[in-house]
Every structure is written in C-alpha cells, then in structure tokens.
Amino acid sequence: MNEEVNVLVLAAGHGSRMKSSVPKVLHSVAGRAMIDWVIDAVKPLTDNKPVTVIGVGAESVAKHVGDHSEFVLQTKQLGTGHAVQQAQERLADKVGVTLIMSGDTPMFRSDTLAEFVKEHQKSNNAVTVLTAMADNPTGYGRIVRADDDTVLKIVEQKDASVTERRIQEINTGVYVFDNQLLFEALAQVKNNNAQGEYYLPDTLDILRKSGHQIGAHTLQDFTESLGVNDRVALSVANRVMYSRINHELMVSGVELMDSQNTYIDADVVIGQDTVVEGGVTILGHTVIGRDNLITSGSRISNSEIGDGNVITTSHIENTIIENNVTIGPYAHLRPDTILKDNVHIGNFVEVKQAMLAKNTKAGHLTYIGNAEVGSDVNVGAGTIFVNYDGVNKYHTKVGDNVFIGSNTKIVAPVTIENETITAAGSTITKDIPMHAMGIARSRQVNKADFWERMPHKEK
Incomplete structure (x- = not known):
C-alpha cells in the first residue's frame, strides 16, 4: 500500500549571490519562475498541496504561487534544518513520507521525483537522499558512504576535510523522510558548524546513530540537480531548459534550423511543419499553428498565430x-x-x-x-x-x-x-x-524663374 506523500519546498532565502531585489525563487527559467517549475514537478506525486517555507520576500512569493501551495514563514534564516522545523505544526502528525526540495532547483522532472519517492517507499530507509555524480563537486555537500555503501553522512563544502572534498557524489538537496522520524531527528540538530546554522543533512547522522537505515538514490541526468545560486547558474539553467524544450518541439515535428540559438519558453505551443530560424525568441503563452515560417531576429510574445504565415524579422x-x-x-x-x-x-x-x-x-x-x-x-x-x-x-x-x-x-x-x-x-x-x-492638401503653385533669385556660390 502506498504511503501518503507530503511535499515541503524550501523557499525562504534571499539568494544574496543573485545580486537582485527579486527573491531568488521568482527568477525566471524559460519563461517560468523557478518555484513554478518545482511546484509543477511535484503536483503528480500527491493530492496534498505542497507546503512552502517562505521568508525573504514572503509576500511576493506567496502572491505569485497563490493557491497552488500552503505556506509557513521562516522569520530568520538559520539553515535548512531550521526551515523545515517551521512546518512542524503542519506535518509532524502526518503518517507517511515527506519529500523535501528547494525552490531554486527548477530542473527536476516529475518522473524523476516519482521514481525517487517510489524507491524510498520500497526500502526500509528512514531517509533516502537524492544524489548525483559531479565532475566538479565544488560548492556541493558531499555524500560520505560506509564500507557497505550505506550513507554515513552529508558534509557541507565549508566543513569538509581535504579527503571529503575529493568525493564526487554530491547532495542534490532533495530527500524523502519518514515523516515522524524527520521531526524527531530535527529536534536533536545542533548549530556547531562554520555557519552557526541548523543543517537538515545532520538529521542523517542522528537517524543512523539511532539504528535507522540511510539510503541514497543516484540521478541518471546530472543536469536535473542543477541549483541556481547566482546569475551564472541561472544562465546555465536557462540553456539546459531551452535545450529540453527545443528537443521536444523538434521531435513533435517543428523544424528549428539552429536550435542552440533559438529561445522558446515552456508554455509555447507550435504546430507541425512550422520552420523557425536561429536567433528567434518566442515567449509566454504563445500558440503557433502549422506551416509557418519565422525568420531570424523575430521576437514573439503572448500571441496567437494561425497557419501558413510568414513572419520576417x-x-x-x-x-x-x-x-x-x-x-x-x-x-x-x-x-x-x-x-x-x-x-x-x-x-x-x-x-x-x-x-x-x-x-x-x-x-x-x-x-x-x-x-x-x-x-x-x-x-x-x-x-x-x-x-x-x-x-x-x-x-x-x-x-x-x-x-x-x-x-x-x-x-x-x-x-x-x-x-x-x-x-x-x-x-x-x-x-x-x-x-x-x-483631398486635404494645399494646391501646388509653381514660381517661374525662382532659381535665378536664389543666392549661388561662385563656381
């Protein structure tokens, strides 16, 4: 029997590295705010509304997400563990599992998350961590495994030893917990680390020492794990998402002549045999029919376009x-x-x-x-x-x-x-x-020999 699935989205941070007055999770990837991608990805997993932890820019985030989520407020940003604790009143008494993920991870697919939750439910794990293998793991928390391949702990970059920093398996920041064990472990988390924060990953060590099994599920596509902490990462996320969208369009019968330089938002619909040249941007909720030609340099937003049209730059x-x-x-x-x-x-x-x-x-x-x-x-x-x-x-x-x-x-x-x-x-x-x-114009009058009256320069 499938357990009840709860979803907790962490979206309270400001994202100071974004250098923006806009809350980080509201920055756009391929036409949708990052948090929209996350909320949409978890919708198929459960009938329960996700609970979103908001903090900096709480009002604007809550207004944007609207009734697609419930909300709890983190007034001080004291780490991921502290953020999850803000949802204790909503979730602690629930029986089942809780999927926890960040609002700045827009690349996860619903199928990936569903497989992850299913793997956890089939296991005897108290918590399962979603991991990925990174060529360059700098900045990520590292997965430290025991000799029997179970997970010992997750160590953050700032707190990792030289040996631990060489580990390439990283924490994506996505977990599935037994819901009640989650909050029991959170009550024991301390903030004796370099940042003085309460880390959610510390619950893994607490649960392991209590005799519970800690598991891991490794992503097949590393790009899904991409988080966005600055404008450079935002650019990478956009590039990956536009590539996904373009691939799906081409498979469906749209001809993109230079897909690497064509930017089509996620909510755009395009019919078969439409040809789109490179350097075209199509935004928002645009719907385009069949057999159109859209040439380089065109920019189309929130429009409805039928069949057989030619749009040139x-x-x-x-x-x-x-x-x-x-x-x-x-x-x-x-x-x-x-x-x-x-x-x-x-x-x-x-x-x-x-x-x-x-x-x-x-x-x-x-x-x-x-x-x-x-x-x-x-x-x-x-x-x-x-x-x-x-x-x-x-x-x-x-x-x-x-x-x-x-x-x-x-x-x-x-x-x-x-x-x-x-x-x-x-x-x-x-x-x-x-x-x-x-007719509304003055009559033409010709002045004869007027040229002779004009001053002329000497030749």
Whole structure:
C-alpha cells in the first residue's frame, strides 16, 4: 500500500549571490519562475498541496504561487534544518513520507521525483537522499558512504576535510523522510558548524546513530540537480531548459534550423511543419499553428498565430494573427492587434489596438493605431493614423475596398466609408462618404524663374 506523500519546498532565502531585489525563487527559467517549475514537478506525486517555507520576500512569493501551495514563514534564516522545523505544526502528525526540495532547483522532472519517492517507499530507509555524480563537486555537500555503501553522512563544502572534498557524489538537496522520524531527528540538530546554522543533512547522522537505515538514490541526468545560486547558474539553467524544450518541439515535428540559438519558453505551443530560424525568441503563452515560417531576429510574445504565415524579422506582442499573413521585415505588432486572413504588413509598419480585415495590405512605413480597418484595403506608404491628442486616444474606422494614398494622415475620430479614396499627401480630419475621394492638401503653385533669385556660390 502506498504511503501518503507530503511535499515541503524550501523557499525562504534571499539568494544574496543573485545580486537582485527579486527573491531568488521568482527568477525566471524559460519563461517560468523557478518555484513554478518545482511546484509543477511535484503536483503528480500527491493530492496534498505542497507546503512552502517562505521568508525573504514572503509576500511576493506567496502572491505569485497563490493557491497552488500552503505556506509557513521562516522569520530568520538559520539553515535548512531550521526551515523545515517551521512546518512542524503542519506535518509532524502526518503518517507517511515527506519529500523535501528547494525552490531554486527548477530542473527536476516529475518522473524523476516519482521514481525517487517510489524507491524510498520500497526500502526500509528512514531517509533516502537524492544524489548525483559531479565532475566538479565544488560548492556541493558531499555524500560520505560506509564500507557497505550505506550513507554515513552529508558534509557541507565549508566543513569538509581535504579527503571529503575529493568525493564526487554530491547532495542534490532533495530527500524523502519518514515523516515522524524527520521531526524527531530535527529536534536533536545542533548549530556547531562554520555557519552557526541548523543543517537538515545532520538529521542523517542522528537517524543512523539511532539504528535507522540511510539510503541514497543516484540521478541518471546530472543536469536535473542543477541549483541556481547566482546569475551564472541561472544562465546555465536557462540553456539546459531551452535545450529540453527545443528537443521536444523538434521531435513533435517543428523544424528549428539552429536550435542552440533559438529561445522558446515552456508554455509555447507550435504546430507541425512550422520552420523557425536561429536567433528567434518566442515567449509566454504563445500558440503557433502549422506551416509557418519565422525568420531570424523575430521576437514573439503572448500571441496567437494561425497557419501558413510568414513572419520576417519582426517584433510581435499580444497579437492575434489568423492564416496566410505576411509580416515584415521589421514590423512591430503591439498589444491588441488582430490580423485576419491574407493580411500583409510590410517593412517598418507598426500596428497597435487595431483590427485589419482579410486581404488588407500596409506595405511600408506606416502607423495604424486604435483603428478598425475593413477588407481589401490598400494603405499607402507613409500613412499615419493620428490617434492621440496628448491627452486622449481616438478611434478610426475604415470600410472595405478603400484606397489610402501614400502619406495620408488620418486624424481620429474619423470614419472612412466603403469604396473610397484618399489623395496622396492628404490630412483627413472629416468623414469620407461612400464612393468619394478625400483631398486635404494645399494646391501646388509653381514660381517661374525662382532659381535665378536664389543666392549661388561662385563656381
């Protein structure tokens, strides 16, 4: 019979080596806060909500995690053992096992943790330690084993002897304890070490001396054990996570032409046969359909993109793009843009809070803001939708089959009806009725022989 599984996440530290005002566990790895990765990884293990120990930045961490966890507060950071003790009131009376892990270890997979818990439950261990073999173990706690290969103790880097520092098997900081034995042992932990802190690993020696068995389970993939203590480690974690994500996308039928230089967040969805060139960044909750081409230098965030689109070196945020749309190069689609089927947005065109209906084209050097633009509209080069008077923004409505001449300025609020034309160079401040042409510019006057009046330099 499976024992009840409890989960305790340690997330009270500030992470001074991050050199940041943001609590360490809220720093992002591939689009998710580190603590989100941890909470998501443990969800399949138990129906019980995890208990998260918070301290520095407690309010912001609790607000971010929300109802995905329960919380206990560690007001003073006196070590990992002290952190676990803060959950005693919540967990001490529970029967079963408790998985303990840190909120700054975003790389663990759910399957790895499930296997680890299962191995513990099959054993007679009072505690099982998740270990890994490190080529360079500097900074990690070392696993000290007895002659019979059982675990004697875990010794921290600062307290390790020269011989112990040569050990390559390291502590990942993840444990499964018999829940009641955990808190019995914690009551005996002392702080007579270099840091004057209460170390959770000291419980292992206490339990062993009480006649209990201490076991270890070794990771197959060392990268899962990567913790994040500074910006260098954060960069490594991002690189590993992006590599995982890209691998899964390629296996599912997405073509990444240079996967090592393509950055796709964890919550992005991309359909088969979409081609993504190198140097592309796709962020947030973006959903991309099938058979798209996204070229180098594009950056897309929190957008919905259909099928058969070509996006060339452009910046897209909070935008909905339907099917067979062409964008760029160097277009900027800002929040609340909607592009219907077969729209063309060309080079150096910016769109914001606007809907462009099917078959509409804006080819060059244009700004469209706070507008509803109908189908089969041609927006000439240099057109500006003048939507802001310095205090308020106003709306423009353009009907179907409209031809907007180059260098037109449309001063909102204004309505341009179906099948109308604006003359090139016009400043439109009034509505244009159906089938009319709007002209708003001074007549050209040619001054004869004016060249002769100009001062000329001597040749």
